[in-house]
Each structure stands twice: as C-alpha cells, then as structure tokens.
Amino acid sequence: MHPVVTTEAPTARQHPDSYAVTAEFYDILQADQDEKRVRHLYGRQVAKARLGVLDIGAGTGRVTLMSLVESQVDVHAVEPARAMRTSLLTRLAVLPARQRERVTVHPHALDQASLYAVVDVAVCHNTVACLPPAARDVLWPAVRAALVPGGSLFLQLPPAVLPTRDIVRLLPEKRVGEHVYGGRMTMSTAGYRIRTRVDYWVRSEQGVLREHTETFWMWPASRARISADLERHGFVPLPGHDDPRVLAVTRPDRS
Ligand SMILES: C[S@@+](CC[C@H](N)C(=O)[O-])C[C@H]1O[C@@H](n2cnc3c(N)ncnc32)[C@H](O)[C@@H]1O
Incomplete structure (x- = not known):
C-alpha cells in the first residue's frame, strides 16, 4: 500500500508546500x-x-x-x-x-x-x-x-459559476520508459468554493505502482x-x- 497525500489549501494565503504532490x-x-x-x-x-x-x-x-x-x-x-x-x-x-x-x-x-x-x-x-x-x-x-x-x-x-454536478477530467496518460503516468481531476461544489481533487498514478504492466492525491480549492x-x-x-x-x-x-x- 502506498501513501496517499492530501494537501488542504488554506483560505487566505497559499502554503509554501502547496503543489508538493x-x-x-x-x-x-x-x-x-x-x-x-x-x-x-x-x-x-x-x-x-x-x-x-x-x-x-x-x-x-x-x-x-x-x-x-x-x-x-x-x-x-x-x-x-x-x-x-x-x-x-x-x-x-x-x-x-x-x-x-x-x-x-x-x-x-x-x-x-x-x-x-x-x-x-x-x-x-x-x-x-x-x-x-x-x-x-x-x-x-x-x-x-x-x-x-x-x-x-x-x-x-x-x-x-459553481459546477452543478461533479466534473471529471482525465489527463491523457504519458509513458516514461517502463512506466505510464496518469491523472484525473474531479471538480465538485463545496459551499461557495470548488473542491478540485487531483488523483495521480504511476503504473507498469504489472499494475499500479503508486497513487497520490492533492486537493485544491477554487473560487468562481x-x-x-x-x-x-x-x-x-x-x-x-x-x-x-x-x-x-x-x-x-x-x-x-x-x-
Ligand atoms: C494552477 S498553478 C498554474 C501555474 C502556471 N501559471 C500554469 O498555468 O502552468 C497556479 C500557480 O499560482 C501560484 N500562486 C498562488 N498565489 C499566488 C500569488 N498571490 N502570487 C503569485 N503566484 C501565486 C501557485 O503557487 C501556483 O504555482
């Protein structure tokens, strides 16, 4: 099992470790x-x-x-x-x-x-x-x-405007040597903000090697x-x- 990292964005000033994942x-x-x-x-x-x-x-x-x-x-x-x-x-x-x-x-x-x-x-x-x-x-x-x-x-x-339902966008996968990198962005309404969760993965022919998540907030x-x-x-x-x-x-x- 690989760690899942979630970064919650602050509401006023961005944390310097944002985008770490x-x-x-x-x-x-x-x-x-x-x-x-x-x-x-x-x-x-x-x-x-x-x-x-x-x-x-x-x-x-x-x-x-x-x-x-x-x-x-x-x-x-x-x-x-x-x-x-x-x-x-x-x-x-x-x-x-x-x-x-x-x-x-x-x-x-x-x-x-x-x-x-x-x-x-x-x-x-x-x-x-x-x-x-x-x-x-x-x-x-x-x-x-x-x-x-x-x-x-x-x-x-x-x-x-805020999305009326979840918007899911798949990022086109890219091969790097023996591994394939991929990602998926899910935007959903959370109160007056948009919660954008991005899931990333790296896989080989044998299956998923690791997965990570980072969450961002957006203001329409x-x-x-x-x-x-x-x-x-x-x-x-x-x-x-x-x-x-x-x-x-x-x-x-x-x-
Ligand atoms: C979604 S990224 C986009 C990066 C780049 N413009 C692009 O399109 O690839 C937004 C960037 O804005 C930076 N950022 C956030 N608040 C900022 C501020 N007040 N002044 C300058 N940059 C800021 C973040 O650190 C982040 O790298």
Whole structure:
C-alpha cells in the first residue's frame, strides 16, 4: 500500500508546500497542451512588450519560457510554491545564458515581491481561480504597481459559476520508459468554493505502482465581477480584446 497525500489549501494565503504532490506530475501530464495554449492566448501580446513581462503564478514556467522566446525583454516569474519553483529553475538551468540572464524568479506571492514599474505586459494564466476574493484584492494593487502606466494585464478567467454536478477530467496518460503516468481531476461544489481533487498514478504492466492525491480549492467569479474589481483598482478594458477566455485590461497612462 502506498501513501496517499492530501494537501488542504488554506483560505487566505497559499502554503509554501502547496503543489508538493502535483509538481512531480504537472509537466508530464499537462505541459504539451499548456505550451500551445499559452502561446495562442498570450504570444502576440508578449511579443509586443518593450520593457518587461510579468508571469504571475509562473508554476513550472509555461508562460515564462514562452515569454523568453517571443520577446526580447526581461521576464519576471513570480512563484511562491517551492515545488513548482523547483521545476521552473530546472527548466531555466538548461537555457542558453543569453535567455537565462533575462529572467528573474521571485519566490513570493506577487503582493510580497516588491515589483514596481518593471513591466509593460503582465500575464496571469490559470492562477486567479486559485485565489479567494481576499487574495485577489491584494493581487490587483500589486499588479498595478508592477506595471508602468499604459501597461496591460492579460488574465485567464476563473470558472464563472459553481459546477452543478461533479466534473471529471482525465489527463491523457504519458509513458516514461517502463512506466505510464496518469491523472484525473474531479471538480465538485463545496459551499461557495470548488473542491478540485487531483488523483495521480504511476503504473507498469504489472499494475499500479503508486497513487497520490492533492486537493485544491477554487473560487468562481464571473467576468463582470473580475472586471469590476479591476476597475476599482484603476484598470480599464483594453480595446480590441474580446476572447471570452482572457480578460485584457490596461493601466491608463494617467492614473
Ligand atoms: C494552477 S498553478 C498554474 C501555474 C502556471 N501559471 C500554469 O498555468 O502552468 C497556479 C500557480 O499560482 C501560484 N500562486 C498562488 N498565489 C499566488 C500569488 N498571490 N502570487 C503569485 N503566484 C501565486 C501557485 O503557487 C501556483 O504555482
């Protein structure tokens, strides 16, 4: 019998050991798909950056790496979870020096990273959903502070509503030598939050070798709600961006 590890997420600030289980499986199960998705969603905006790119909740580095390729500017990767940062740094370690020298990893939540007027493009992919309203409220001023006037934020919206029944998503299995890695995500409503339980396994021809579980919490919020919050913090909609998956706002020149 192999241990089952469950990490209960705190409600306000994320524990630094979050993603301790998930980090091992994150890239092998999701990186290929995510790489294409982030290039598609943010690549053109990142390529226009003239000062710097901020990756908020960099995880294992999907947006960070894409930004290093698509832009010529400095990249700030903000990632508080040690396990995710470990994968991120391992990735950065194999980059050519000229790319690695352009990226700085900040091992904090954004509101503790002390970044002021360092970027003109900020990306927040697959992160806002993991933040309770109180954490979002401290995130927005920190994004605003990191952006220069005229800079823009592109963020992937959280689920708009609570699921009415359990949503189960199987992550495509991947072979690594003699072993096959797999995962399954189950999202269910728990009060006003979404409980996302992720089950991982590694199997060989003889059967399952080990299994792990990590549980995350998500907070749904509509596009209108997030837009209104951002407006309160001095952002305005960026014209010409109507992709329903991404909210694009800018920090006006004079504010
Ligand atoms: C679901 S992961 C997504 C990682 C990456 N953006 C991706 O799509 O692969 C969310 C990440 O946001 C980080 N995070 C949580 N709160 C944060 C905050 N306040 N500031 C910056 N990062 C945060 C977590 O540690 C986690 O790695």
